[in-house]
Amino acid sequence: MKKILIAGLLVWLPLTITVYVLLSLIGLMDGVFGWLLSAAAAVAPLSAQSGIERLRDWPGLGVLVMLLVLLATGVFATNYFGQWWLRQWDRLVGKIPIVKSIYNSVKQVSDTLFSSNANAFREAVLVQYPRAGAWTIAFVTGRPGGEVAEHLQGDWLSIYVPTTPNPTSGFFLMLPRADVIELEMSVDAALKYIISMGVVVPTAAAAAPRLPVARDPVG
Known part of the structure; x- marks a missing residue:
């Protein structure tokens, strides 16, 4: 009986963890999308607020929108015009006390780990x-x-x-x-x-x- 239970656990455990990670990622994207909807509804006219709130009920819309936002951001960041604006943004954030320490530290680590030109974790x-x-x-x-x-x-x-x-x-x-x-x-x-x-x-x-x-x- 013990061996059978362990065999069943080994089948379901990887699948369960995979589903949990994916659901957590989807939940994070939906949360960011919900925050964006709330911000848009706060500045939108009263006539448009009901339409914006209805977007929350569309399943999978948050994930799709966030993927499109990431794709658009990547396209923006990889051209000359976008890189110029990002440099201006970095200079602006670099002048804010406390925020600049956190932002610069996270940016340096993320650039090191995920940049295509980085050598970190390559060996x-x-x-x-x-x-x-x-x-x-x-x-x-x-x-x-x-x-x-x-x-x-x-x-x-x-x-x-x-x-x-x-x-x-x-x-x-x-x-x-x-x-x-x-x-x-x-x-x-x-x-x-x-x-x-x-x-x-x-x-x-x-x-x-x-x-x-x-x-x-x-x-």
């Missing part, structure tokens, strides 16, 4: 963490820069070590390149390996390079 590696002889999968996020790089001699890498099974939290490390082993597996395969706590083994894991002799951990 999975093996590092020794949290002690010598204990190995974990991490991701290269770049190289140390600025004042930090001036204090580091040699070739160093910036590394993100995700936690299991939630890879959205983790630890930021700076390690010498000599202490990092490059892996052939893709970032997606490495994430699956981490989230599954080693249960889902990527094919590329079998071709991973031989581990070197353990050395003292950095720092």
Whole structure:
């Protein structure tokens, strides 16, 4: 009976989580769409407010509208005219106290992670963490820069070590390149390996390079 219940759970659990994530995303889009409708109704004439409110009852309209808004924003942001306006917007936000700190930090992280020219999370590696002889999968996020790089001699890498099974939290490390082993597996395969706590083994894991002799951990 226990094996049958576990087999049933393994069938329904991925589907349930997938549906939950999709419904949460749709709910978020509908919420933003509802906020836009409320803002439009607040400034619209009384004769048009009833028509605007009826748009809330159209199933799927919020998702469709938000996808179109994202598409239009992407087209706007990828041309010269749109980029000029975005630079003006960044300058304006950069003059607002408190807001500029939050906005600039989020923008830098999002540009690093999602930009097509970014190198963050493009490579999975093996590092020794949290002690010598204990190995974990991490991701290269770049190289140390600025004042930090001036204090580091040699070739160093910036590394993100995700936690299991939630890879959205983790630890930021700076390690010498000599202490990092490059892996052939893709970032997606490495994430699956981490989230599954080693249960889902990527094919590329079998071709991973031989581990070197353990050395003292950095720092």
